[in-house]
Amino acid sequence: xxxxxxxxxxxxxxxxxxxxxxxxxxxxxxxxxxxxxxxxxxxxxxxxxxxxxxxxxxxxxxxxxxxxxxxxxxxxxxxxxxxxxxxxxxxxxxxxxxxxxxxxxxxxxxxxxxxxxxxxxxxxxxxxxxxxxxxxxxxxxxxxxxxxxxxxxxxxxxxxxxxxxxxxxxxxxxxxxxxxxxxxxxxxxxxxxxxxxxxxxxxxxxxxxxxxxxxxxxxxxxxxxxxxxxxxxxxxxxxxxxxxxxxxxxxxxxxxxxxxxxxxxxxxxxxxxxxxxxxxxxxxxxxxxxxxxxxxxxxxxxxxxxxxxxxxxxxxxxxxxxxxxxxxxxxxxxxxxxxxxxxxxxxxxxxxxxxxxxxxxxxxxxxxxxxxxxxxxxxxxxxxxxxxxxxxxxxxxxxxxxxxxxxxxxxxxxxxxxxxxxxxxxxxxxxxxxxxxxxxxxxxxxxxxxxxxxxxxxxxxxxxxxxxxxxxxxxxxxxxxxxxxxxxxxxxxxxxxxxxxxxxxxxxxxxxxxxxxxxxxxxxxxxxxxxx
Numbered sequence: 001x002x003x004x005x006x007x008x009x010x011x012x013x014x015x016x017x018x019x020x021x022x023x024x025x026x027x028x029x030x031x032x033x034x035x036x037x038x039x040x041x042x043x044x045x046x047x048x049x050x051x052x053x054x055x056x057x058x059x060x061x062x063x064x065x066x067x068x069x070x071x072x073x074x075x076x077x078x079x080x081x082x083x084x085x086x087x088x089x090x091x092x093x094x095x096x097x098x099x100x101x102x103x104x105x106x107x108x109x110x111x112x113x114x115x116x117x118x119x120x121x122x123x124x125x126x127x128x129x130x131x132x133x134x135x136x137x138x139x140x141x142x143x144x145x146x147x148x149x150x151x152x153x154x155x156x157x158x159x160x161x162x163x164x165x166x167x168x169x170x171x172x173x174x175x176x177x178x179x180x181x182x183x184x185x186x187x188x189x190x191x192x193x194x195x196x197x198x199x200x201x202x203x204x205x206x207x208x209x210x211x212x213x214x215x216x217x218x219x220x221x222x223x224x225x226x227x228x229x230x231x232x233x234x235x236x237x238x239x240x241x242x243x244x245x246x247x248x249x250x251x252x253x254x255x256x257x258x259x260x261x262x263x264x265x266x267x268x269x270x271x272x273x274x275x276x277x278x279x280x281x282x283x284x285x286x287x288x289x290x291x292x293x294x295x296x297x298x299x300x301x302x303x304x305x306x307x308x309x310x311x312x313x314x315x316x317x318x319x320x321x322x323x324x325x326x327x328x329x330x331x332x333x334x335x336x337x338x339x340x341x342x343x344x345x346x347x348x349x350x351x352x353x354x355x356x357x358x359x360x361x362x363x364x365x366x367x368x369x370x371x372x373x374x375x376x377x378x379x380x381x382x383x384x385x386x387x388x389x390x391x392x393x394x395x396x397x398x399x400x401x402x403x404x405x406x407x408x409x410x411x412x413x414x415x416x417x418x419x420x421x422x423x424x425x426x427x428x429x430x431x432x433x434x435x436x437x438x439x440x441x442x443x444x445x446x447x448x449x450x451x452x453x454x455x456x457x458x459x460x461x462x463x464x465x466x467x468x469x470x471x472x473x474x475x476x477x478x479x480x481x482x483x484x485x486x487x488x489x490x491x492x493x494x495x496x497x498x499x500x501x502x503x504x505x506x507x508x509x510x511x512x513x514x515x516x517x518x519x520x521x522x523x524x525x526x527x528x529x530x531x532x
Contacts, residue, residue, distance in 0.1 A: 034061040050074045133177035149202040168196030244327045260291045271310040285320040302441040313445040363390035370429045392476035409447035420471040421462040
């Protein structure tokens with residue numbers, strides 16, 4: 001443990017360090033140093049004083065979410081500074097495993113080492129599978145995750161990823177034949193990654209009622225007649241997952257209601273005249289972000305938004321809004337990750353996945369013919385999207401709607417469009433089309449998109465900017481792009497996750513792992529279902 005030497009007692013500094021690293025075990029030393037220095041400046045000399053620290057005190061050295069997590073954790077563990085009397089290993093084990101159903105509020109740095117995995121509480125059918133070295137069914141595996149996570153929460157109400165990883169590692173070590181990550185006889189990575197991730201996901205789900213809430217637009221009802229659905233019924237409560245600016249409480253100090261309205265009218269005029277400076281437009285979009293979010297979050301219809309905020313459906317305008325909303329640059333993030341990952345993902349889908357799945361093999365042959373001479377990045381991205389749809393068994397027509405090359409926006413049969421964001425392809429194939437359109441809620445919101453890359457980024461950004469649920473028919477493909485960090489890296493706590501349907505099993509988590517332990521450095525793609 002890094003010890004920051006000050007005029008305070010070294011033992012107290014160690015305890016304060018432990019209180020910080022218990023919440024953020026991977027916090028850089030420089031940041032840890034700054035946090036301790038700030039606490040000292042505030043007059044916190046012992047761990048008893050940490051309960052009086054507020055979120056605002058830590059904002060100069062930590063991000064808002066980090067500061068909030070730290071303060072909440074200290075509030076839950078106000079007895080962190082108490083020095084428990086020395087006890088034997090057996091008594092320590094008893095103390096760590098016995099607690100109230102609501103979860104222990106006393107932090108013990110060694111609770112993971114003393115945690116007893118509740119094998120005796122598992123169903124008999126599951127125990128039989130484990131003892132006979134058989135792989136349990138998905139249902140039994142989920143039951144095991146729920147039981148173990150429940151016991152973890154009884155011991156400590158705010159376990160970290162490192163804690164759940166260590167427990168998952170011990171579980172796999174005891175029953176490797178039953179629980180280890182194996183594909184065709186080869187161990188994937190360390191072998192315990194998926195189990196640890198399921199444990200952490202279950203813990204996060206249990207803690208979810210205590211996390212901030214936002215409103216999200218629901219898919220349209222049967223018939224997709226969004227006009228008849230009241231605005232209040234178009235939203236439901238969901239988690240923010242780290243969205244940095246979902247709903248601003250206050251106008252910027254330099255703005256007033258009148259100035260926001262004036263800039264809004266100026267944006268509308270610029271859009272109508274089609275003669276504007278892109279940088280000036282972006283600045284106006286950024287400065288009116290507060291009012292845009294207010295209109296979107298209260299359930300304003302897409303049709304009305306296209307009239308009031310037309311630049312939100314333009315490439316540069318949506319990118320500016322997306323940047324303010326998530327802190328991530330839409331196009332730059334996507335292209336940077338495509339450059340690093342697209343060809344390797346295509347290599348896996350072609351060489352490993354296609355021979356095993358007929359639908360992927362058929363799609364690959366079809367797309368090779370359609371692609372023709374289209375080489376480079378655009379062709380690779382189109383093929384990647386289409387092959388992923390085939391891999392997950394999701395229909396292409398749920399994402400793309402094909403019209404004639406010369407079709408105009410007013411000629412599109414909108415009643416045949418899905419209610420969720422959809423790319424309208426002007427041509428018979430994504431590879432040969434020169435123009436694309438974007439529709440949302442069966443409204444054509446952008447009728448002149450000249451590249452597939454821009455169209456796909458606009459489609460993905462729409463789910464975030466307008467609080468739209470992923471459709472059930474496309475959830476695996478869209479979730480893959482999100483979780484594989486093509487757009488937003490939620491596993492790094494920097495992004496924002498668009499919700500799936502309100503089913504018991506809330507999402508399909510798609511991970512794409514590279515395992516250096518494989519003889520040929522092969523790529524492995526697999527799905528893990530997480531129960532809520």
